[in-house]
Amino acid sequence: MYYNLIGLSTQMQSEPVKGIFMQKKRIETVAFDFGRVLAMWDKDSQCKKFAKLSPLTAADIHKALTISPLGKMHDAGKLSALDFFAKAIEAAKLPQEMTFEEFSAIWRDIFSDNVGIERVLDQMDPKVKKIVVSNTDPIHFSAIKELPVMKKFFSDPKQLVLSYEVGA
Numbered sequence: 001m002y003y004n005l006i007g008l009s010t011q012m013q014s015e016p017v018k019g020i021f022m023q024k025k026r027i028e029t030v031a032f033d034f035g036r037v038l039a040m041w042d043k044d045s046q047c048k049k050f051a052k053l054s055p056l057t058a059a060d061i062h063k064a065l066t067i068s069p070l071g072k073m074h075d076a077g078k079l080s081a082l083d084f085f086a087k088a089i090e091a092a093k094l095p096q097e098m099t100f101e102e103f104s105a106i107w108r109d110i111f112s113d114n115v116g117i118e119r120v121l122d123q124m125d126p127k128v129k130k131i132v133v134s135n136t137d138p139i140h141f142s143a144i145k146e147l148p149v150m151k152k153f154f155s156d157p158k159q160l161v162l163s164y165e166v167g168a
Helices: 043-051 058-065 069-075 079-091 100-108 119-122 139-144 149-151
Strands: 001-006 008-017 020-033 040-042 111-113 131-132 160-163
Touching: 001 100, 043 058, 043 100, 058 079, 058 100, 069 079, 079 139, 100 139, 111 139, 119 149
Parallel strands: 020 131, 131 160
Antiparallel strands: 001 008, 008 020, 040 111
């Protein structure tokens, strides 16, 4: 018998105890959210960097690129990275001569380690399957996959549920 409990997949096992059977739960899978669990992120820093290149404020850029339909479409995989870049240049009033590489370098530069999470992951039973669920886009994920915690514990693509890949 399988069931899910807030990111935990468990299997019921029967164990004989003094002539009777008792139910024992064994955790089989743990799902981790990426942001602010496996690593930290700071989108304000990227918006401030873009604001230095734009007549818009960092707050206006945040609205235009992150919480707008444009940002949501990118996270859901409805816009390619290049299409998002082209639309982001216009929406954030960034310089028309800005290259995709320059844009991506700023867009990607928001992640930092979550101190202590590797210790938690190291202490988990190695038989427990670990997966990552993340609302992200392909440009951000190109940085996410390079983080030490991701390389060490989540290098198998089968461990990843990414919004831009599943259309969420």
